[in-house]
Amino acid sequence: MNIPTVLALPFPAQGHVNPMMTFSQKLVENGCKVIFVNTDFVHKRVVRSMVEQQDHSLDDSSSLLKLVSIPDGLGPDDDRNDQAKLCEAIPSSMPEALEELIEDIIHLKGENNRISFIVADLCMAWALDVGNKFGIKGAVLCPASSTLFTLMYNIPKLINDGIIDSDYELTLTKEKRIRISPSMPEMDTEDFFWLNMGHPLTGKKVLKYLEHCTRNLHLTEWWLCNTTHELEPGTLSFVPKILPIGPLLRSHTKSMGQFWEEDLSCMSWLDQQPHGSVLYVAFGSFTLFDQNQFNELALGLNLTNRPFLWVVREDNKLEYPNEFLGSKGKIVGWAPQQKVLNHPAIACFVTHCGWNSIMEGLSNGIPFLCWPYFADQLHNKTHLCDELKVGLGFDKDKNGLVSRKVFKMKVEQFFNDENIKSRSMGLKEKVMNNIAKGGPSYENLDRIVKCIKE
Missing domain, CATH: 3.40.50.2000 (Glycogen Phosphorylase B;)
Structure with missing residues (x-):
């Protein structure tokens, strides 16, 4: 044939x-x-x-x-x-x-x-x-x-x-x-x-x-x-x-089509973390922060005092602030995202709201902390937060920055919200059907x- x-x-x-x-x-x-x-x-x-x-x-x-x-x-x-x-x-x-x-x-x-x-x-x-x-x-x-x-x-x-x-x-x-x-x-x-x-x-x-x-x-x-x-x-x-x-999800264990090599060491690190404890922080292949915003994010992760997995792409030219401890987290250049989001240790996804990331998060019942960068991501954020009600957005200050305090506050708000997780799990079932x-x-x-x- x-x-x-x-x-x-x-x-x-x-x-x-x-x-x-x-x-x-x-x-x-x-x-x-x-x-x-x-x-x-x-x-x-x-x-x-x-x-x-x-x-x-x-x-x-x-x-x-x-x-x-x-x-x-x-x-x-x-x-x-x-x-x-x-x-x-x-x-x-x-x-x-x-x-x-x-x-x-x-x-x-x-x-x-x-x-x-x-x-x-x-x-x-x-x-x-x-x-x-x-x-x-x-x-x-x-x-x-x-x-x-x-x-x-x-x-x-x-x-x-x-x-x-x-x-x-x-x-x-x-x-x-x-x-x-x-x-x-x-x-x-x-x-x-x-x-x-x-x-x-x-x-x-x-x-x-x-x-x-x-x-x-x-x-x-x-x-x-x-x-x-x-x-x-x-x-x-x-x-x-x-x-x-x-949702278009890989059934293959092999990851093809990536622009960067995936760091698989994060999977064994996730195995050591308590269930539902980890912030997964990833902004896709395009997002660029300036040094001030990068500092606020790093120090915001410090302030949460929670385990985090942070994807900082290899093309990142920014310096980590001196006060950044990073001791509770793991930083990788690129992650096997679908596998990460499927891991029981993940609590929420701090995301740029790219549509692929949204589909992968929803397919795993993961709620979102939404930080859009450009193009359609702004509307995607509105859709997640206002229509589907499985996301929370960050407020920027007068300089257009998400401050470390606001970051910590949103993370706390997320962990105190029982309903957002149950809505995410309900949506996962519908999406996967x-x-x-x-x-x-x-x-x-x-x-x-x-x-x-x-």
Whole structure:
């Protein structure tokens, strides 16, 4: 029997590569081959972290999951964290590079191994047009919330309704809070993701690129999203075309697609901590603190007098304050997050509110202390705290800092709140039922696999 080959194309950022890799592993488990296409820059990082992990499983070209790469259009010294630069470079060079890759695969493999299907990140949806040229059908996968998906899709409507102007600025005549649809919760317009990306020009360039991506959505019937009905009922009833397939969780013990080597020593450290005692502190792959905020966080962890596991990325250039003891905690450069959150010692997750982190936390019944950094994370925080009621936010002082005292106070507030833990456990059960056999996400995954195999 011929095994169908799927081309998977994530946006080149850790929070996009992870869910696409998990989805790809699910396709492999369901009898597909996957060619996983990263940018050259990301590919090198992923392979390096796997070699450091002594994981050579992908060196075998007969493996059902093969990693390949194409250029992103940026120069060797360009900053890949510069979202504006990246979003300008991608459409000018990557579609052509993807076309060449597909042609090479077809010529190399012949008719027996043609590409059956493309799964593109929502932020790479132009790939559907490339696939179309070869008669290859496809799907988009949104690694963020369905609310973000809906917001992106409705940009023309927001302009039409006079909520934003054609330059993506908020108009002064409109309400501060809006509903995209009567079934959806209110959104604070100041939380629109493109208004929270540092420089205003960055947000505009990113949004212009994303609008270009959403113009290709008509090329597929399959709009997949890492979410569940319980988490976003109003949004999913407003846009029934979005199919929830979440939570996307690795069934593999092997961790693939990481930009940094995971420090597994934290697992044996967690084994030595009392149940429900540890603060897990991790801000994803993008968040940058200045020295003052870093100091306040470190000294805030001191003040709590509780065990903590703190992820301080290897690219961190900041100094620990002299008074920082750190004796009750463990600091790692990168953690096996899904395993960490599944550990009984974890009490709560101090998070930047990235959607992957939220899905992993919810899947383990872990409540959140919410400290968003940029983009959609501000709205995600509101959703966790106000809608789902499984998170508490931090208040910043007049200098925009979360002080050590506020940090300690929020941690104490969390440990004194019995209800937040029980709500989290209740939500865990509902969320996990989705991926159990016969659950909605399980069935939606089954549907897409059947479509690919046809």
